[in-house]
Amino acid sequence: MYAGTAEVMARALWENGTGIVHTTDPLGGDRCPQIIENWPQELQRLTRFYALNSMDFFHHLDRQRVTLDLVLVDGNHDFEFALFDLQMSARLLRPGGIVIMDNAEQTGPFKASQHFLANNREWCELGSAVASHARSAPFDSARASIRWTSFVVLQAPNHIPVGEDLRSWGQVRTKSAYFDGIRLELPAQRTSGWLHYQALLRAFQDDGAIPEYKAVGKLRLEVDRSGTVVHPFDGPLRFAEGAQYTYEIDLAWEPDTGCPSLALLTAPTPL
Numbered sequence: 001m002y003a004g005t006a007e008v009m010a011r012a013l014w015e016n017g018t019g020i021v022h023t024t025d026p027l028g029g030d031r032c033p034q035i036i037e038n039w040p041q042e043l044q045r046l047t048r049f050y051a052l053n054s055m056d057f058f059h060h061l062d063r064q065r066v067t068l069d070l071v072l073v074d075g076n077h078d079f080e081f082a083l084f085d086l087q088m089s090a091r092l093l094r095p096g097g098i099v100i101m102d103n104a105e106q107t108g109p110f111k112a113s114q115h116f117l118a119n120n121r122e123w124c125e126l127g128s129a130v131a132s133h134a135r136s137a138p139f140d141s142a143r144a145s146i147r148w149t150s151f152v153v154l155q156a157p158n159h160i161p162v163g164e165d166l167r168s169w170g171q172v173r174t175k176s177a178y179f180d181g182i183r184l185e186l187p188a189q190r191t192s193g194w195l196h197y198q199a200l201l202r203a204f205q206d207d208g209a210i211p212e213y214k215a216v217g218k219l220r221l222e223v224d225r226s227g228t229v230v231h232p233f234d235g236p237l238r239f240a241e242g243a244q245y246t247y248e249i250d251l252a253w254e255p256d257t258g259c260p261s262l263a264l265l266t267a268p269t270p271l
């Protein structure tokens with residue numbers, strides 16, 4: 001709003017000697033650049049300001065393939081907006097990263113945190129505001145992960161879990177007209193089952209047509225150590241050169257009885 005929190009974060013990054021703060025305010029296009037211009041040069045260099053709403057902001061970061069370590073969500077506090085912000089933060093966050101939801105005492109951010117944790121069991125709250133929520137006190141104004149703050153603090157798992165729930169990393173722009181298979185980087189773990197995939201290659205042609213090729217299949221995995229899995233498709237997906245392309249990889253894990261989710265180190269990549 002007045003870039004105050006962004007300045008605190010920029011100072012912390014300067015102290016750390018590494019990192020960039022990306023900050024947005026759709027109503028701050030006139031106000032915030034003037035404020036930021038008065039900061040020390042060292043802090044300005046570490047700060048990227050955008051006058052975008054959070055949907056355009058996250059879309060921009062996603063296209064730039066920015067990976068986030070720490071996110072403060074403090075925009076539109078209505079439930080639907082706060083949940084979107086949290087879900088996009090999670091999508092761009094590195095494993096083990098942190099999302100801070102302000103304001104825990106408000107219904108929108110708190111309910112978004114509840115919904116998110118219920119649907120993402122490998123995530124945890126660093127605190128117990130959500131776990132200790134009592135139906136006898138649904139509007140407890142003091143609830144927070146950290147006492148005397150208004151934050152719900154959420155931490156991503158150290159690996160990317162793939163369970164029975166469909167998982168997609170969305171469309172990723174690529175220069176390649178070829179998509180021949182998928183590569184998975186696995187951490188050490190013990191699990192087995194079938195990994196189902198749907199892989200798409202889309203061409204955005206100059207004439208406006210958007211043809212797509214699709215490969216749907218499954219592979220058997222019995223994992224007891226870290227490693228790389230390379231899986232070529234039966235039929236490679238290949239366009240002629242000369243258009244813009246995106247690939248998309250969707251996964252779902254069908255574990256053997258009693259086996260846990262499949263953990264990935266990174267998002268799957270195309271061959």
Ligand SMILES: C[S@@+](CC[C@H](N)C(=O)[O-])C[C@H]1O[C@@H](n2cnc3c(N)ncnc32)[C@H](O)[C@@H]1O
Pocket residue numbers: 001002003004005006024025026027028052053054055074075076081
């Ligand atoms: C409570 S203030 C944030 C204060 C800020 N964290 C600070 O400490 O200075 C909420 C901010 O969210 C912005 N905002 C409102 N709707 C938004 C949206 N859809 N996406 C992103 N920001 C939004 C408002 O313009 C306002 O600057």
